Amino acid sequence: MIEEEIRQFEQAAASGEPPNSTDGFQSLDSRVISLWRVSGLIGFGVLLLSLLIVVLAVGFAEPKFFVWLFIPWLALAAISCWFSFWYPPRFYRTWGYRIDAKVLETRSGRLFQRARLLPLSRLQHVDIERGPLERMYGLASLVLHTAGTHSANIRIPGLEAGEATRLRDRLIEIGGDDAV
Amino acid sequence: MQSEPLGQSDPPEQLRPLPVNPSTSIFEGRLHPLTIAFGLLKTARGLIYVVPLLLFGNKGYGFVALALLIASTIATALTRYFSFSYRIEGNELITQHGILERKQRSIPLERIQEIRIEQGVLHRIFDVVDAKIETGGGEGAEASLSVLSRAEAERLRRAVFERVARVRPAADDANLAGQFHRAGEAQAAAPVERVVIRRLRLKDLIIIGLTTNHLLSALALAGALWNFAEDLLPDSIYRQAGNIIYRESSRLFMQDVATTIAVALLGALAVFLIGVTFSTAGAIVRFYGFTLSRAGEDLRRRYGLLTRRASSLPRRRIQVLKIEEKIFRRMFGLATLRADTSGSHREHEDDNSGHDVLLPIARRNEVDGLLTTFLPDFDAGQNEWRRVSRLAVRRGVIKGAIVCALAAAILFGVHQQIIALWPFALLPLVYFISAANYRNLGYALSERYFCARRGWAGRSTHIVPINKIQAVEIHQSPLDRRLGLATLSVDTAGQAYTGGGPQISNLPIDEARAIAGTLAHRASVTRYSWRQ
Numbered sequence: 001m002i003e004e005e006i007r008q009f010e011q012a013a014a015s016g017e018p019p020n021s022t023d024g025f026q027s028l029d030s031r032v033i034s035l036w037r038v039s040g041l042i043g044f045g046v047l048l049l050s051l052l053i054v055v056l057a058v059g060f061a062e063p064k065f066f067v068w069l070f071i072p073w074l075a076l077a078a079i080s081c082w083f084s085f086w087y088p089p090r091f092y093r094t095w096g097y098r099i100d101a102k103v104l105e106t107r108s109g110r111l112f113q114r115a116r117l118l119p120l121s122r123l124q125h126v127d128i129e130r131g132p133l134e135r136m137y138g139l140a141s142l143v144l145h146t147a148g149t150h151s152a153n154i155r156i157p158g159l160e161a162g163e164a165t166r167l168r169d170r171l172i173e174i175g176g177d178d179a180v
Numbered sequence: 181m182q183s184e185p186l187g188q189s190d191p192p193e194q195l196r197p198l199p200v201n202p203s204t205s206i207f208e209g210r211l212h213p214l215t216i217a218f219g220l221l222k223t224a225r226g227l228i229y230v231v232p233l234l235l236f237g238n239k240g241y242g243f244v245a246l247a248l249l250i251a252s253t254i255a256t257a258l259t260r261y262f263s264f265s266y267r268i269e270g271n272e273l274i275t276q277h278g279i280l281e282r283k284q285r286s287i288p289l290e291r292i293q294e295i296r297i298e299q300g301v302l303h304r305i306f307d308v309v310d311a312k313i314e315t316g317g318g319e320g321a322e323a324s325l326s327v328l329s330r331a332e333a334e335r336l337r338r339a340v341f342e343r344v345a346r347v348r349p350a351a352d353d354a355n356l357a358g359q360f361h362r363a364g365e366a367q368a369a370a371p372v373e374r375v376v377i378r379r380l381r382l383k384d385l386i387i388i389g390l391t392t393n394h395l396l397s398a399l400a401l402a403g404a405l406w407n408f409a410e411d412l413l414p415d416s417i418y419r420q421a422g423n424i425i426y427r428e429s430s431r432l433f434m435q436d437v438a439t440t441i442a443v444a445l446l447g448a449l450a451v452f453l454i455g456v457t458f459s460t461a462g463a464i465v466r467f468y469g470f471t472l473s474r475a476g477e478d479l480r481r482r483y484g485l486l487t488r489r490a491s492s493l494p495r496r497r498i499q500v501l502k503i504e505e506k507i508f509r510r511m512f513g514l515a516t517l518r519a520d521t522s523g524s525h526r527e528h529e530d531d532n533s534g535h536d537v538l539l540p541i542a543r544r545n546e547v548d549g550l551l552t553t554f555l556p557d558f559d560a561g562q563n564e565w566r567r568v569s570r571l572a573v574r575r576g577v578i579k580g581a582i583v584c585a586l587a588a589a590i591l592f593g594v595h596q597q598i599i600a601l602w603p604f605a606l607l608p609l610v611y612f613i614s615a616a617n618y619r620n621l622g623y624a625l626s627e628r629y630f631c632a633r634r635g636w637a638g639r640s641t642h643i644v645p646i647n648k649i650q651a652v653e654i655h656q657s658p659l660d661r662r663l664g665l666a667t668l669s670v671d672t673a674g675q676a677y678t679g680g681g682p683q684i685s686n687l688p689i690d691e692a693r694a695i696a697g698t699l700a701h702r703a704s705v706t707r708y709s710w711r712q
Contacts, residue, residue, distance in 0.1 A: 148650030
């Protein structure tokens with residue numbers, strides 16, 4: 001029985017479906033791209049600002065070093081600005097989730113790719129999280145908790161707020177007949 | 181499988197705690213009077229800090245501090261003894277203590293994973309025990325009853341587990357079919373007979389000591405000590421010591437080379453003997469009189485020379501079983517069995533209570549026969565083990581080569597000599613390790629179980645019941661994607677003692693997807709609960 005099942009899966013995987021198939025995978029809300037851009041810029045901004053203070057302090061004490069510190073700082077600033085614009089849409093494209101029978105599958109990651117399969121009957125509880133930025137964009141994250149150890153929670157970011165609630169209800173409905 | 185009605189067969193009403201009502205209290209108990217003595221003894225250590233004050237400081241303050249400390253210690257111990265009580269009420273075990281602020285904790289009976297009983301040397305003199313109640317979640321024991329008379333602890337344990345067996349509805353688990361359940365119920369009604377699965381003799385304990393990797397750590401320790409001593413002591417001492425050793429041994433050997441070899445051999449032998457002695461003594465102290473037995477659904481362990489420990493583990497709560505063959509044990513065809521329950525957690529890093537092993541030592545060829553004792557519906561034995569992709573060797577070599585190249589580049593940058601490229605000489609070793617790794621990697625998938633095996637010098641085999649799977653993950657590094665490979669890992673609850681559950685690398689990506697899909701779908705139609 002199990003052999004058959006594996007064969008079916010293998011056939012499905014072999015027959016035309018490319019390994020990175022997008023079949024049935026839902027993508028996140030595209031507004032999450034600008035959310036990631038903004039939060040990336042804020043993160044880099046804090047880092048750059050603190051570095052700038054160091055550069056200025058050193059430059060004040062030893063003016064001849066100033067240029068040699070300021071130019072790398074400018075370069076770093078340019079790279080991080082470019083990165084926080086360039087990376088999010090690419091990362092966004094790798095993100096997907098789908099519900100197949102009673103299993104939720106998420107995939108993400110560009111360089112290091114990861115797929116996670118969560119049997120919905122193992123769902124312990126579901127959280128909806130909305131940070132201040134997410135609220136501004138009308139987005140929400142869904143956090144799925146299992147009783148597991150190293151992937152005890154699975155996070156789906158960047159869902160439209162209403163969609164997040166609907167998805168939560170659906171997940172609980174599918175997984176809910178397994179009360180713990 | 182899919183057609184079975186799930187969940188509806190388990191009416192939750194039956195598990196809901198009954199309304200708190202004195203008449204439902206079926207069991208009540210208090211701590212043993214010796215609690216006071218043990219409490220005093222435990223806090224007496226605090227007095228050490230007052231001693232210097234008494235000796236060197238102001239005598240008056242010292243005595244005041246001492247008096248205060250003693251008074252508060254006595255007060256704490258008395259309070260604990262007189263205010264602590266526990267009872268089973270409805271479906272909860274309730275502990276209560278405190279005089280001014282009464283603290284009450286209720287633990288739902290069906291959440292109790294284990295009642296661990298520990299007995300230190302002093303405890304044994306007075307025939308009392310510490311009982312630690314463990315549940316599925318959280319850190320450490322949920323409640324610690326210290327101290328109880330041994331008979332009382334046994335009474336509590338029986339009361340809890342009998343009550344659980346009565347409360348638990350028949351349909352516990354769709355996958356584990358009803359027969360175990362009915363068996364369990366029958367056993368709950370009739371007195372349960374106890375079957376000894378394995379008893380370890382002194383010989384076995386010595387084997388444990390001899391095959392522990394403590395040998396390696398002893399060598400490392402000796403090396404570190406030597407380095408340390410070299411820095412610490414002046415050269416002249418070494419010269420003198422060298423001279424003495426030289427004079428003495430040349431009398432024996434009359435030759436330089438022989439002296440050096442003899443000294444080196446003797447040193448190595450001494451380190452080896454110290455290591456063996458320590459680890460053997462450790463094994464005997466920890467596991468003396470180890471008995472693993474089964475009573476109905478419970479696996480019971482009892483062991484220890486100084487501190488006696490007893491614990492029971494309902495076998496349906498095993499989340500992962502690990503067969504561990506570390507290098508020395510594997511050479512002699514031996515293995516260690518470890519098991520995780522959903523309540524597993526390490527109390528501290530170097531926890532040496534031995535609680536993490538199900539069976540400290542067994543012959544490897546006997547282990548397969550034992551598996552059905554621990555996992556009654558184990559069915560993967562007859563299935564063929566499958567190997568991973570042959571590309572595993574290439575992947576290992578490439579990864580190793582990258583590390584070697586980086587190390588060589590750094591060394592060359594520092595020394596700028598051709599000799600600094602020595603890390604490349606390790607490449608044959610890298611190949612050997614990768615090939616060994618490939619030979620050990622494998623998995624087996626059956627109706628109800630998933631097994632994965634890995635390691636190169638040693639080897640570990642993880643066995644996980646599919647209905648205990650919480651999530652499945654597939655990882656692909658850039659190198660993996662180039663070779664079309666992936667790593668699959670399975671997550672379960674409470675992986676504390678088995679080193680992270682089943683994980684298998686170097687699977688062809690399509691196969692990894694197929695296995696992950698199969699496992700997840702299979703798990704999704706089974707039920708999972710803390711109680712199992």
